[in-house]
Amino acid sequence: MRRYIEIDSFNPYEKYFPNRKLVDKDTLTLIKLLREDGHDVIIKPRNDIxxxxxxxxxxxxxxxxxxYAYLSSIPTGIVLNLISDYLKKKLERKPEVTKKEIYNNxxxxxxxxxxxxxxxxxxxTKGExxxxxxxKEKIQANFGQCLDLRSPYPNLPTPIFYEHKPRIVGWSSIIVDDMGIKIKDSQIIDKNIFRxxxxxxxxxxxxxxIAEKSVCSICGSDYVNCNHIAGEKYNNNDCINHIEKATGVEFSLVKNPINPECLVSIVKNGNK
Ligand SMILES: [Zn+2]
Structure with a gap:
């Protein structure tokens, strides 16, 4: 009997970016982990995209x-152990992350x-x-509705979300480059958020x-196809996924950013 693992792709932005087969970066990490362990991994749906x-x-x-990983003729315990061993090591270095939430996911x-x-x-249970x-369907539908909306401000076409959830809290014009995200101008329409x-x-x-083209710094091949994981060390070299081509999908205000600089302009231009 053929043994394989199927992984669900998930495109929350289907309505706006159709016909894409997307996984998030963490899912890709686990796919690589499983492939490296010798498993035959198929990303669903089965098509040529x-x-x-x-x-x-x-x-x-x-x-x-x-x-989500669907196992055919592979004992659940093997996959559970592989993933939990990997996450245990990662979580030692991330005391701020709650283990329970991740393990539920x-x-x-x-x-x-x-x-x-x-x-x-x-x-x-069946109900659960x-x-x-x-x-999943609700996330897709809600993002679809949000991305359908047109900005009431002609010069601020890009919606601003909160914590990457599908709810528009403002409109902006943003510039994204290698240095990060800059908000040129913005209007926050949600009073709570502005406060x-x-x-x-x-x-x-x-x-x-969406990373459309990215290259692995270890082996030089397409980062999606090789089994090196960004952030890991291989013979003392850090693996980096160099993103060469990407499309911006959404911009969010967040409580814990890596770089807090870009908010300055929002406060300055905000809810007048
Ligand atoms: Zn590689």
């Missing part, structure tokens, strides 16, 4: 989105028995399985992009 990955610039992300499905379990050892599916900016609760911005 090349896999691209979503990345965030401006915020440290670590398994905030659910990861990693869901392993035994195809033959149709059992859903997460890294924490919890098995999902449906809820998981609905949650949070003024009181310093929201400290910066972050962008989601």
């Amino acid at each position: 090349p896999v691209q990955y979503l990345f965030k610039k401006g915020i440290l992300e670590f398994f905030t989105n659910p990861f 990693i869901i392993i499905i035994d195809n033959s028995k149709n059992i859903f379990s997460n890294l924490d050892g919890k098995n999902f 399985q449906i809820d998981l599916k609905k949650k 949070k900016i003024e009181t310093g609760k929201i400290k910066g911005g972050s962008m989601t992009g």
